[in-house]
Amino acid sequence: MxxxxxxxxxxxxxxxxxxxxxxxxxxxxxxxxxxxxxxxxxxxxxxxxxxxxxxxxxxxxxxxxxxxxxxxxxxxxxxxxxxxxxxxxxxxxxxxxxxxxxxxxxxxxxxxxxxxxxxxxxxxxxxxxxxxxxxxxxxxxxxxxxxxxxxxxxxxxxxxxxxxxxxxxxxxxxxxxEHLTQAVDNRDVIGQAKGILMERYTVDAEQAFQMLVSSSQATNVRLVNVARWLTTDVGRPPAARTGRPSIDIRPGPTPKR
CATH class of the missing domain: 3.30.450.40 (GAF domain)
Known part of the structure; x- marks a missing residue:
């Protein structure tokens, strides 16, 4: 050239x-x-x-x-x-x-x-x-x-x-x-869900996360989707909820000492 x-x-x-x-x-x-x-x-x-x-x-x-x-x-x-x-x-x-x-x-x-x-x-x-x-x-x-x-x-x-x-x-x-943005969004949603559980059940951050993990495993629903359900559906007034099947997210029994 x-x-x-x-x-x-x-x-x-x-x-x-x-x-x-x-x-x-x-x-x-x-x-x-x-x-x-x-x-x-x-x-x-x-x-x-x-x-x-x-x-x-x-x-x-x-x-x-x-x-x-x-x-x-x-x-x-x-x-x-x-x-x-x-x-x-x-x-x-x-x-x-x-x-x-x-x-x-x-x-x-x-x-x-x-x-x-x-x-x-x-x-x-x-x-x-x-x-x-x-x-x-x-x-x-x-x-x-x-x-x-x-x-x-x-x-x-x-x-x-x-x-x-x-x-x-x-x-x-x-x-x-785009993947990094999605990862950040997922982290934020999980953080919000943990906050809801910490306030509702008076648990710490680690316990709240374990509640999400247990619910994910029990329902075979991805953890981030459990968190998203919790932040978008449970937090709404009953009339505004989506009508999707509920996911039972409650702390397990307190272990005996």
């Missing part, structure tokens, strides 16, 4: 990284993903459009498409369960990159026979999908489209891999932030 192209790449990656670092919410995260996609489209040789697809428990979602045509093609791949992005997400090669050199001709037209006509009709002859991440439940791919056949070179693969790595880190961080 030329020094000018190297500088362009560095600038694009720095811009995408800045967007990633400055995100403060889910909306900001989606904006950062969009910036990464746009930077990839502008930087990767031959790319004319792009987007990110995520697959969670078999459900495929289009993220940050650069245009309605990309959204349409992502949706077609999801509906048909066929196309380069599906292959990159579910059956990726060792390097995680799937390239359709020419969707108007074999072997690519034969490899994805139902999807290929949609891409050609939309004006895209080649496509490159690069796997972003795999965490067991969620698989993702950066998808780049070109209006020319055979346009994605080794340099294009390398550049796409760099942008895919950034997008993958962003999605990974967002998922773990």
């Amino acid at each position: 030329s020094s000018g192209h190297d500088a362009e790449l560095v600038s694009a990656l720095q811009s995408a990284a800045k967007s990633l670092i400055e995100r403060r919410s889910i909306d900001d995260m989606e904006h950062a993903l969009g910036q990464i996609v746009l930077a990839a489209v502008e930087t990767v040789p031959g790319a004319a459009a792009g987007g990110i697809s995520t697959t969670t428990d078999g459900r495929i979602e289009s993220r940050s498409p650069s245009g309605d045509d990309v959204l349409h093609l992502d949706q077609r791949q999801a509906e048909l369960h066929e196309g380069p992005c599906i292959t990159a997400s579910e059956e990726p090669p060792d390097d995680g990159v799937v390239i359709a050199e020419d969707l108007s001709n074999d072997p690519d037209a034969a490899r994805w026979p139902r999807f290929a006509p949609h891409a050609v009709e939309s004006g895209y002859l080649s496509m490159m999908s690069t796997q972003l991440s795999f965490d067991g439940r969620t698989r993702s791919a950066l998808n780049l489209y070109s209006r020319r056949a055979g346009t994605f070179s080794e340099a294009a693969r390398t550049l796409a891999g760099l942008f895919a790595a950034q997008a993958g880190l962003l999605l990974y961080g967002a998922a773990h932030a």
Whole structure:
């Protein structure tokens, strides 16, 4: 690559990284993903459009498409369960990159026979999908489209891999932030439930927690759900209660000394 192209790449990656670092919410995260996609489209040789697809428990979602045509093609791949992005997400090669050199001709037209006509009709002859991440439940791919056949070179693969790595880190961080938020919420709910039991039964914090544990084990209900039931249902006036089955949460017999 030329020094000018190297500088362009560095600038694009720095811009995408800045967007990633400055995100403060889910909306900001989606904006950062969009910036990464746009930077990839502008930087990767031959790319004319792009987007990110995520697959969670078999459900495929289009993220940050650069245009309605990309959204349409992502949706077609999801509906048909066929196309380069599906292959990159579910059956990726060792390097995680799937390239359709020419969707108007074999072997690519034969490899994805139902999807290929949609891409050609939309004006895209080649496509490159690069796997972003795999965490067991969620698989993702950066998808780049070109209006020319055979346009994605080794340099294009390398550049796409760099942008895919950034997008993958962003999605990974967002998922773990969500898990941490849920953990904090669960801790707060359990704390509130312990407070209710401590006040109602004049027990200490450890005894209140053991009451929750015993109730969870006796009813085969997750501890946090027992706590949530206690804080949202028991504390309400009778007329406002949800009508869900009650959970017996009382201290056990005092052990004999």
